[in-house]
Amino acid sequence: MLYLGKTRCSTFNVFECRSMETKKYKIEIDPRILELLGPNLYTNIYYVLAELIANAYDADAHNVYIISEPDAIRVEDDGHGMSYSKGGIAKYLGVAKLSRTNELDSLTDLGRQKMGRKGIGKLAALSVSENVDVLTVSDGEKSGFVLSRHPQKGGILLSIEEQNISFKKISNHGTAIIMKNPEYHLHKTNDAIKRNIVNIFPLIDQDFKIHVINLDGKDDVIERLDEVFAKSLCSIITLGDDFKDLAKKVKIPYPDKKEILVDVRECHSIPLQMKNTQGELKSYNLIVKGWIGAYESTKGRKRDISDFPDNFISLYAHKKMGEFNILPKVGKNSLIESFIVGQLYVDLFELSELPDMALSNRQGYKSDDLRYEAVINYVRKILLPAIINKRSTYAALKNAAAQKKQLNEQKKKEETLKRAVDNFRRKTGNTIYDTIKENKNYTSEQVHEVVEKAINDNIPDFGLKKIVDTAKKKLLISQTGADKDLSDLVYNFLLFNGIPAKEIIYSNCDESVSRIPSDVSIYDYLRDFFVNSYSDQKIHVVFITSQHITCSFGTMSEIGAAWITKADHRIINVDGFRPQKPLDDSVVWQTTMIDKDGNISMTKLNADLFCEKIESLCTKLGYTPKDRKTNMTRLGSTIKIVK
Numbered sequence: 232m233l234y235l236g237k238t239r240c241s242t243f244n245v246f247e248c249r250s251m252e253t254k255k256y257k258i259e260i261d262p263r264i265l266e267l268l269g270p271n272l273y274t275n276i277y278y279v280l281a282e283l284i285a286n287a288y289d290a291d292a293h294n295v296y297i298i299s300e301p302d303a304i305r306v307e308d309d310g311h312g313m314s315y316s317k318g319g320i321a322k323y324l325g326v327a328k329l330s331r332t333n334e335l336d337s338l339t340d341l342g343r344q345k346m347g348r349k350g351i352g353k354l355a356a357l358s359v360s361e362n363v364d365v366l367t368v369s370d371g372e373k374s375g376f377v378l379s380r381h382p383q384k385g386g387i388l389l390s391i392e393e394q395n396i397s398f399k400k401i402s403n404h405g406t407a408i409i410m411k412n413p414e415y416h417l418h419k420t421n422d423a424i425k426r427n428i429v430n431i432f433p434l435i436d437q438d439f440k441i442h443v444i445n446l447d448g449k450d451d452v453i454e455r456l457d458e459v460f461a462k463s464l465c466s467i468i469t470l471g472d473d474f475k476d477l478a479k480k481v482k483i484p485y486p487d488k489k490e491i492l493v494d495v496r497e498c499h500s501i502p503l504q505m506k507n508t509q510g511e512l513k514s515y516n517l518i519v520k521g522w523i524g525a526y527e528s529t530k531g532r533k534r535d536i537s538d539f540p541d542n543f544i545s546l547y548a549h550k551k552m553g554e555f556n557i558l559p560k561v562g563k564n565s566l567i568e569s570f571i572v573g574q575l576y577v578d579l580f581e582l583s584e585l586p587d588m589a590l591s592n593r594q595g596y597k598s599d600d601l602r603y604e605a606v607i608n609y610v611r612k613i614l615l616p617a618i619i620n621k622r623s624t625y626a627a628l629k630n631a632a633a634q635k636k637q638l639n640e641q642k643k644k645e646e647t648l649k650r651a652v653d654n655f656r657r658k659t660g661n662t663i664y665d666t667i668k669e670n671k672n673y674t675s676e677q678v679h680e681v682v683e684k685a686i687n688d689n690i691p692d693f694g695l696k697k698i699v700d701t702a703k704k705k706l707l708i709s710q711t712g713a714d715k716d717l718s719d720l721v722y723n724f725l726l727f728n729g730i731p732a733k734e735i736i737y738s739n740c741d742e743s744v745s746r747i748p749s750d751v752s753i754y755d756y757l758r759d760f761f762v763n764s765y766s767d768q769k770i771h772v773v774f775i776t777s778q779h780i781t782c783s784f785g786t787m788s789e790i791g792a793a794w795i796t797k798a799d800h801r802i803i804n805v806d807g808f809r810p811q812k813p814l815d816d817s818v819v820w821q822t823t824m825i826d827k828d829g830n831i832s833m834t835k836l837n838a839d840l841f842c843e844k845i846e847s848l849c850t851k852l853g854y855t856p857k858d859r860k861t862n863m864t865r866l867g868s869t870i871k872i873v874k
Contacts, residue, residue, distance in 0.1 A: 254315050256376040256388040258324045273358040276415035280306065281431045282355035283408055285346040285551050288439060291339050296400045297424065298444045299417055300409075304359065307400050307407040311340070312369035320367070320374055323353060324388075344578070346551040353378070356410050364409035366396050371403055400442075421451045429453050430545070431552040460572060465527035466621035468614065470575070471498040471520035481524070485628050492621050499614075501605045507584045515579060517605055521547075523573030523614055525622035544573040544610060546596070548580035554595045561611040566742075570622050571615070577606055623743070630743035705852050706730065708737040710775035711782075714805065715739050717823055717831060718775050720869065721803055721845070725773075727865060728849045728856040736770075771848060774814060777805035799851065801844045832871040842866060 273279045280297060283306045287295045290310025298305040313319035339345060356363040356378065363378040375391030382388050398407055418424050421443045428441060441453040461467065461480035469475050475495045483489045499519040506512050523544065543556040562568045579602055580588060588600040596603045666681045667673055673681070706725070710718040722737050722745070737745045774780075780787065802810050802820035810820055821840040824832045833841060842862040849856035856862070866872065 254374060254376075254390055256320065256324060256390060258378070258382060258386045258388055273355055276304075276359060276413070276417060277427045277431055279355040279359055279410075279415070280428055281552060282353075284428075284432050284441060286353065287406070288343065288550075289339055289345045290406065291341045291343065292405065293438060294400070294440050294442060296442045296444060296450075297417075297428070298399055299446050301446070302412055304410045304413050304417060305399065305407060306410075307398060307405060309401045309405040312404040312406055313367040313374065314369040314372055315374040316372065317369075319369060320376075344549040344581075346549050356408050359413045359415050360410040362411055364391065364407070364411065366391065366398065366407040366409070367405070368396075368398070368401070369404055399444075421445050421449060425451060425453045430543075431555060460524065463526055464524040464572075465625045466492040466618065467522055467524035468494040468496060468618055468621070469522045470496050471518075473520060474522045477522055482527075488624070488628060492625055494617070494621070499609060501609065503579075503601055503605060505585060505601055508586055509584075515582075515585075517577065517579045517602055519575055519577055519606060519609060521573065521575040523571070523575070523610075523618045525570045525618055525625070526572065527625075529569055542569050542571050544571065544575065544615075546580070546606065547574060547576045548578050548589075550576075551581075553580055553589055557607065557610065561607060561615050567619055567622060571618060573614075573618070575606070575610070577602065626743040627746070630746065634747075705734040705771060706736065706848070707770055707772045708735065708775065709772055710737075710739065711777070711779040712739050713779040714775045714777050716829060717803065717805065717825065720831065721773055721775065723869075724841075724845050724862070724866070725849070728845055728862070729854040730849055730852060734852075771852065772800040773844075773848070774800055774802050774810070775805075776802055776810045776814070776820075777808045801848060803841065803844070830871065832873055833866075834873055838863060838866055838872045 273282075284295050287306075287308030287310050290308060290312070292308035292310035294309050296305075296307040298307065313323055357380055361380045364375065365378050366375040367373070373393045373396045375393070375396045377389040377391065379388065398405065401407070418427065424443050428443070432441070443451045443453065461477045462482065464481045465483070467478055467481050469478050478493045478495050481493060483492055485492070501517040501519070503515045503517050504512060505515055526541075529541065540556065542558060544558045544561065545552055546554045546557060558568060558571060562571075579585070580596065585602075586600075588597045588603060590596065598604075663682055667678060670677075708718055708721060718737065718739060719741070722735065722740060725735060726732060732742055732744045735745045736747065738747050740746050800815065802814060802818075804810055804820045804822050806822050806824045819840070821844055822833075822837050823841070824834075826832070839859070842859055846856040846859070846862065857865075
């Protein structure tokens with residue numbers, strides 16, 4: 232209850248006494264709760280701003296201004312404001328009173344779906360400042376008070392006199408929230424502020440604009456996040472008519488593959504049966520709208536450690552963020568997930584007749600709610616695998632194009648080197664022939680000098696050899712698909728020890744950079760490295776040997792090619808199989824055990840041999856490997872090592 236003098240005056244707990252000149256404000260909450268809850272409710276300045284922006288949206292504002300001041304953060308809006316005399320401020324100070332209980336209550340005067348529900352978003356600013364000035368004007372009536380973590384006895388808040396109430400951007404109607412001496416700070420640049428705000432409040436349109444104003448007074452308007460992101464995507468799946476235009480903004484460098492990389496779908500519908508707030512079991516149709524996409528590249532995207540991550544899948548309801556990132560819950564923490572980004576809208580989360588499933592700080596949902604479980608399962612089983620598959624397809628196309636280009640360049644260099652070799656032979660031979668022809672009585676010593684001089688004179692023709700060598704792949708992992716788990720282990724350890732993925736050929740690799748281009752014959756590709764080269768730099772081979780290689784024509788061909796070209800090779804063998812010639816079986820090979828469930832294990836000796844072979848290969852190729860202890864520790868955390 233709020234009292235003016237000794238007179239009780241209104242059912243809204245704020246009393247209108249026209250005879251009194253001073254307005255008084257009382258917050259309907261135990262002050263101790265403010266002290267405890269205020270500073271702990273939110274953990275990020277941008278979540279706080281999202282709550283204040285949502286309040287402005289519910290107040291039918293058309294503009295929200297986020298203004299940086301020397302010792303404060305000001306948020307102003309041109310909404311309808313709050314009237315003291317008409318009970319608007321009393322309603323505002325009624326903390327934790329539901330703002331909507333049915334669908335009729337869910338609409339603003341402009342017909343917007345209300346974002347607020349719990350009635351505690353107004354406390355968001357107390358997470359930033361101990362004392363927050365609340366200034367408001369409604370139809371010219373100004374009111375103001377200090378929302379504090381430590382209100383006076385009885386919950387009375389300090390009043391701000393009308394002559395001290397002023398606004399930066401609004402005049403006749405609206406509200407300003409001024410967070411003084413903030414404990415959290417905004418980024419220094421408008422771009423960084425905009426980037427973080429739009430992550431948690433994405434659906435901005437012509438009817439609702441968010442402005443960011445820095446200390447110099449520069450006013451920047453935030454763009455819709457999904458349109459900004461679309462320009463950096465290489466693939467996308469849209470759900471619903473509201474988002475299908477995003478597909479047009481995704482730049483696809485392979486027009487003939489656009490229908491594979493871009494998928495425009497209808498909204499996804501999931502039938503549910505749930506009990507409403509009255510305990511009645513009813514049928515509902517959960518509709519998922521939005522989009523999910525994959526970045527073309529993640530290079531240079533995250534610029535500040537305090538920024539939100541660039542890979543996320545956010546959930547929204549009534550245009551307001553409910554949970555920023557469900558990707559850790561639906562993904563497998565694989566490397567490709569760093570390319571994934573998405574925004575999904577599920578308005579059933581905020582249906583007034585259903586139980587409230589949002590956490591108090593609006594930073595997540597109750598994980599055991601049927602609606603939440605349904606969305607998580609849909610994303611995990613259908614949506615995320617679909618976009619990952621599209622990103623893999625794009626990577627394969629990009630890699631194939633890059634490798635094709637590299638192959639063509641390599642062939643040109645080889646041809647150039649061939650011409651240089653032929654020219655060298657011709658010029659050197661002619662020089663020697665002409666010199667000796669004119670002096671038939673040369674001693675052997677003189678002939679030797681002639682030959683050496685001719686070689687030295689023409690040796691510059693080989694200046695291209697180094698270029699040819701550096702462009703070549705250095706290492707082949709020869710394996711079968713049946714032994715992929717062990718092959719992956721070898722591949723990852725080569726990367727761990729410093730060999731770049733681009734220098735490895737691994738046909739079953741999950742990373743496209745190491746795979747053979749999809750439109751190039753594997754045998755033509757390997758022939759270029761094993762045989763058709765004027766370079767004397769031979770490719771190194773790691774053979775993954777098991778009973779499966781005897782049925783693999785490709786692997787047997789690679790063994791034959793390695794033998795003919797005398798390629799340096801190492802053997803990683805699956806227990807129960809004996810490598811035979813033409814493999815070099817005179818050298819000790821490493822043995823790996825794989826049980827019927829596919830679990831990999833090694834004895835301590837063979838684990839050491841595994842590390843030794845990886846390390847020696849790295850050294851051979853000119854890279855400095857990890858030390859044995861580091862490699863053994865890494866191996867022990869990956870597979871089981873037995874005595």
